[in-house]
Amino acid sequence: MIQILHNKMLSSKAYMDIEAKYGAKNYKPIPVVIKRAKGVWVWDPEGKKYLDCLSAYSAVNQGHLHPKIIKAVKKQMKSVTLTSRAFYNDRLGSFLQKLCDVSGMEVALPMNTGAEAVETGIKIARRWGYRIKKVPVNQGEIITCNDNFHGRTTTIVGFSTDPGANEDFGPFTPGFVNIPFNNTNALEKAITPNTIAFLVEPIQGEAGVIIPDAGYLKKVREICTKHNILLITDEIQTGFCRTGKMFCFMHDDIKPDILLVGKALGGGVMPVSAALSSKAVMDVITPGSHGSTFGGNPLACAVGEASLDVLIDEALAERSEKLGKYFLEGIKEINSPLFKEIRGKGLFIAIQLTDEAGKARKYTEQLKELGLLAKETHEHTIRLAPPLIIKESEIDWALSILKQVFIG
Structure with a gap:
């Protein structure tokens, strides 16, 4: 029997063995144990240092343990952490105001995880469809990709x-x-009198950082307006400066009807998410129709406000745009025969490998051995999404590791 001694340093293998024994097998992590983190760097129990190029799937845009966010956490923990929404608290209003200000939306419904934000968006859209658009009850359709x-x-x-x-x-x-992604003709053809909304990621992250054609979202916005259906953009990964703008929809100078956010809103500290909309749409949600015990808790609001402040004060959107171009061009210059396509927007980058290269997992494990943490997606793609505070010199180091693995 493995016994955990919290005051004793265990090896990476010991930690992985404990997890394998007592944990469900719903993940197959890269074989590295992260015991400590700071900024863009993480360390394993043996003291080996790694550059984090995943950012917890873009949940750590501000970097690990950002001092301003940690300071806000410590301060709030001395006051109050949870009230439920049965009562008001002194942090929720200012947090929601700041979130609406940075997004250009009117009102927000706070939740915890990204999936909860999506479920919230679906419920808002359906109720709007039945009560405002007058789609026959229980006949509403939402188009997805x-x-x-x-x-x-x-x-x-x-x-x-x-x-x-x-x-x-x-x-x-x-x-x-x-319907197919990046296909406005398919969207128009799929719309019926019962269509309520179109739910879409501005860039498909888990699919491998799939970037649509220029103007795609603008055309989508026109179609949704024309047919009186809600445009719901899932910016849980692309939001909060990841693609070079505060939100990815801003590249097309449009506004969605419902905006779904999460991940980096929690600053790498705790899950914080929200669905945002106009008052006209959100007003279909009434007391008792939706909620969350933890959604909008004071600690989460303190974290969320501090997380937004860091993004704004440190100009991380501009930084992401500039350094994303630098990183992308650097990868292209490696010119490996194993690369089929390099694509990205801001610091949201993917390397798609050729069929001859084989599966991406062996390469992410090689990168790990050399001190760079990335993750494969859909077998033949490697995603690179470091914290937005990364420096040019650190990107240069990452490029040297990539070159070592893919050129030799």
């Missing part, structure tokens, strides 16, 4: 096209219609 990723709840996996996400989890929730 092939290769989407919006979370892991039973409703959400039901409209996933990834068998690994939904196999043997049915029966699935009806009311969703899938």
Whole structure:
């Protein structure tokens, strides 16, 4: 029997063995144990240092343990952490105001995880469809895209096209219609009198950082307005400066009807998410119709405000745009025969490997051995998304590791 001694340093293997014995097998992590983190760097129990190029799937845009966020956490923990929404608290209003200000939306409904934000967006849209658009009750349809990723709840996996996400989890929730991503003709053809909304990622992250054609979202906005359907943008990964703007929809100078956010809103400290909209749409949500015990808790609000302050004060959108271009060009210059395509927007980058290169997992493990942490997605793609505070010199170091693995 493995006994955990919290005051004793265990080896990486020991920690992995404990997790393997007592944990469900729903993940297959890169074989590295992270015991300490700061900024863009993490360390294992043996003291080896790694550059984090995943950022907890873009949840750590501000870097690990950002001092301003940690200071806000410590201060709030001395006051109050949880009240539930049965009562008001002194942090929620100012947090929601700041979140609405940075997004250009009018009102926000706070939740915890990204999947909860998506579920919230679906509920808002459906109720709007029945009460405002007057779609026959229980006949409403929401259009989604092939290769989407919006979370892991039973409703959400039901409209996933990834068998690994939904196999043997049915029966699935009806009311969703899938179309190809980056295809406005398919969107227009899929719309019926019962269509309520179109739910889309501005860039498909889990699919491999799939970037649509220029002007795609602008055309989507026109179509949704024309047919009186809600445009819901899932910016849980692309939001909060990851792509070079505060939100990815801003590249197209549009505004969604419902905006879904999470991940980096929690500053790498705790789950904080929200669905944002206009008052006209959000007003369909009434007392008792939706909620969350932890959603909007004072500690989360303190974290969320500090996280937004860091993004703004440190100009991380501009930094992401500039350094993203630098990183992207540097990868292209490696010119490896194993690279099929390099794509990215801001510091949201993917290396798609050739079929001859084989699966990406062996390369992410090689990168790990050399001190760079990245993660494969869809077998042949490596995603690179470091904290937005990364320096040019640190990108240069990452490029040297990539060159070592893919050129030799």
